[in-house]
Amino acid sequence: MFDRTSLLAGAVVGVVPVGVLSVDGFWDPWLAFFVWVSWTVVGLLFFRSDLRASRSRWRLLHILLVVGGAQFGVHMNLPIPSSLTIAIWFLVLGVGTASLLVGVQMGRENASSASGPTAPTTD
Numbered sequence: 093m094f095d096r097t098s099l100l101a102g103a104v105v106g107v108v109p110v111g112v113l114s115v116d117g118f119w120d121p122w123l124a125f126f127v128w129v130s131w132t133v134v135g136l137l138f139f140r141s142d143l144r145a146s147r148s149r150w151r152l153l154h155i156l157l158v159v160g161g162a163q164f165g166v167h168m169n170l171p172i173p174s175s176l177t178i179a180i181w182f183l184v185l186g187v188g189t190a191s192l193l194v195g196v197q198m199g200r201e202n203a204s205s206a207s208g209p210t211a212p213t214t215d
Contacts, residue, residue, distance in 0.1 A: 098136050105135030109182040118175035123183065130186030137193035158188030 110128045113119070162184040166177055 101138065102132045102135035105138075106132030109186065113175075113179050113182065116175055116178065118179050120176075120179070123179050127179065127182045127186055130183065130190045133190040134186060134193060137190070137197055154189075154192050158185060158192070161188065 106128045109131050110124050113124060113127065162181045166180045166184060168174060168177055170177065172180075
C-alpha cells in the first residue's frame with residue numbers, strides 16, 4: 093500500500109502538468125486526463141522506487157530515451173499547434189517515466205518473490 097508521502101507526491105505531481113496546460117490555454121479533457129494519470133503514477137512510484145539508488149548509466153539511458161523522445165520525436169516543426177505539441181511532450185514524458193517506474197516496481201517484486209522460500213518439488 094502507498095504511504096502518505098507517496099500519495100501526496102502523486103497528487104502534487106499529477107496536478108502540476110495539467111495546471112501548466114490549462115494556464116497555457118490548451119484544454120482537451122481526454123489528453124489532460126491521461127497527462128494527469130501518467131504524472132500521478134510517476135509521483136506515486138518515485139518515492140517507492142530504487143531509481144535514485146540505481147547506477148548512473150540507467151538514469152542516463154532513461155533521460156536519453158524519454159526526454160529525447162519527447163523533445164525530438166514531437167518537435168515544434170510538426171504541423172500541429174504549439175500548445176498541442178507541449179501537451180504531447182507532457183504526455184510522452186509522463187508515460188515514459190511512469191513506465192520506467194512500473195518496471196522498477198515489477199522487478200523489485202519479482203526479486204523479492206524469487207529470494208523467498210521455495211516449495212519443495214517432488215520428482
